[in-house]
Amino acid sequence: MYRTVVEVDAESCRSCRFCIDVNRCMSSTQCIGCLSCYWSCPHTARKIRLREVKEKHVNIWINGVKYLVPYPSTLKQALESVGIVFSKPGSYKLSSPCNLGGCWACSVIVDGKLERTCVTPVREGLSLKLDVEEAEPLRIVHGPQPHRVGGKGTPWWEVGIGYVEAAIWVAGCNLRCPQCQNYHVTYDNVTDPVTPKEAARIITLCSRRYDTRGIAISGGEPTLNRRWLIKFFEEAKKLNPDKRLHLDSNGTIITEEYVDELVEAGCNNIGIEPKASRLETYMKITGIGDRELARSYHENSWNIIKYILDRYSERVYLGVGFAYNREWMTLDEVEEIGDKVASIDRELQVTVLDYFPSFRRRTLSRPSVEEMLNLKRILEDRGLRTVIVQTSIGHFGPVKESRTY
Numbered sequence: 001m002y003r004t005v006v007e008v009d010a011e012s013c014r015s016c017r018f019c020i021d022v023n024r025c026m027s028s029t030q031c032i033g034c035l036s037c038y039w040s041c042p043h044t045a046r047k048i049r050l051r052e053v054k055e056k057h058v059n060i061w062i063n064g065v066k067y068l069v070p071y072p073s074t075l076k077q078a079l080e081s082v083g084i085v086f087s088k089p090g091s092y093k094l095s096s097p098c099n100l101g102g103c104w105a106c107s108v109i110v111d112g113k114l115e116r117t118c119v120t121p122v123r124e125g126l127s128l129k130l131d132v133e134e135a136e137p138l139r140i141v142h143g144p145q146p147h148r149v150g151g152k153g154t155p156w157w158e159v160g161i162g163y164v165e166a167a168i169w170v171a172g173c174n175l176r177c178p179q180c181q182n183y184h185v186t187y188d189n190v191t192d193p194v195t196p197k198e199a200a201r202i203i204t205l206c207s208r209r210y211d212t213r214g215i216a217i218s219g220g221e222p223t224l225n226r227r228w229l230i231k232f233f234e235e236a237k238k239l240n241p242d243k244r245l246h247l248d249s250n251g252t253i254i255t256e257e258y259v260d261e262l263v264e265a266g267c268n269n270i271g272i273e274p275k276a277s278r279l280e281t282y283m284k285i286t287g288i289g290d291r292e293l294a295r296s297y298h299e300n301s302w303n304i305i306k307y308i309l310d311r312y313s314e315r316v317y318l319g320v321g322f323a324y325n326r327e328w329m330t331l332d333e334v335e336e337i338g339d340k341v342a343s344i345d346r347e348l349q350v351t352v353l354d355y356f357p358s359f360r361r362r363t364l365s366r367p368s369v370e371e372m373l374n375l376k377r378i379l380e381d382r383g384l385r386t387v388i389v390q391t392s393i394g395h396f397g398p399v400k401e402s403r404t405y
């Protein structure tokens with residue numbers, strides 16, 4: 001039989017140790033075909049190959065029933081081989097939205113302990129329990145750190161002197177942006193995960209220490225692990241009843257019902273990044289090659305913006321953001337984005353990020369300050385009243401033009 005495996009292309013490898021220090025292989029003996037290292041290598045030095053192998057199997061127990069499953073394989077592949085279906089991301093059912101080992105949404109209980117199915121190798125005799133309700137959800141978290149400018153949803157008038165938010169960043173993302181600006185977090189599968197309660201505790205301490213008005217969670221993509229995220233907001237709200245509780249999201253999988261639950265849990269500030277107006281641009285930015293999947297992500301991001309505004313304009317401060325670089329976006333498309341936002345609400349806060357060289361797009365040029373200020377003018381000419389642009393010398397907002405770092 002043939003199996004998908006990943007091999008190192010010695011010529012492309014730069015020995016940067018990313019695949020050891022940040023996104024490490026969980027199998028000590030042989031490739032299990034999880035593809036995590038393939039997606040995370042900054043130098044694209046991992047190549048997918050089909051290799052002929054002798055078919056082998058091991059016995060495992062799933063909910064107390066014995067099954068024969070292929071070996072070597074991931075727990076996810078083993079579960080799928082016996083007909084267990086992974087659900088759409090963002091639900092409470094078993095799903096595998098990142099397949100990188102970062103979000104922990106794919107976890108089941110393995111020999112009494114929560115474990116990720118997407119990157120954990122199958123072994124003879126493992127005992128799996130699919131109902132994880134009794135276990136505290138886990139997720140890899142970076143930070144907390146105080147932040148001077150916040151994210152795309154941070155109310156612009158709060159940004160100025162001092163720190164505006166205490167922030168954490170969670171690992172795991174469903175997008176594969178080749179210019180990911182936070183890839184050392186997104187692709188982290190090594191750091192010990194924490195419970196929502198612990199994450200809420202540490203971010204609260206950071207917020208108190210730096211006296212911030214808001215606390216924020218970004219990523220990676222926070223919405224991938226719903227059980228974890230809802231509990232995080234519930235805990236954060238208990239500890240910070242009067243603070244702004246900010247979620248930064250790509251908006252790809254968040255449903256109306258999910259938004260309702262987030263708001264109930266205490267989230268009162270959301271930033272959504274629909275990234276582009278055109279589907280082709282969206283695919284280039286996100287690295288999602290499957291057109292239908294990209295279309296559904298893209299449409300969902302725009303639709304959820306409308307839903308949040310229509311339903312929660314009194315309870316949630318909403319901002320939207322997109323990343324600009326002339327490599328993937330024309331000024332015509334910037335105008336289109338302006339028109340699209342203006343058709344929703346001219347007052348809606350729009351933040352444009354100047355994407356700089358990073359991850360697999362290290363040859364990009366960072367947009368100049370003049371370019372970004374031109375974008376601001378273009379968007380304002382389309383009728384938008386709350387435009388902020390990120391530049392190499394700081395953020396320029398609607399009224400004050402402040403140097404923030």
Ligand code: FES
Pocket residue numbers: 095096097098099100101102103104105106107116117118119172
């Ligand atoms: S899908 Fe397994 S950790 Fe995200």
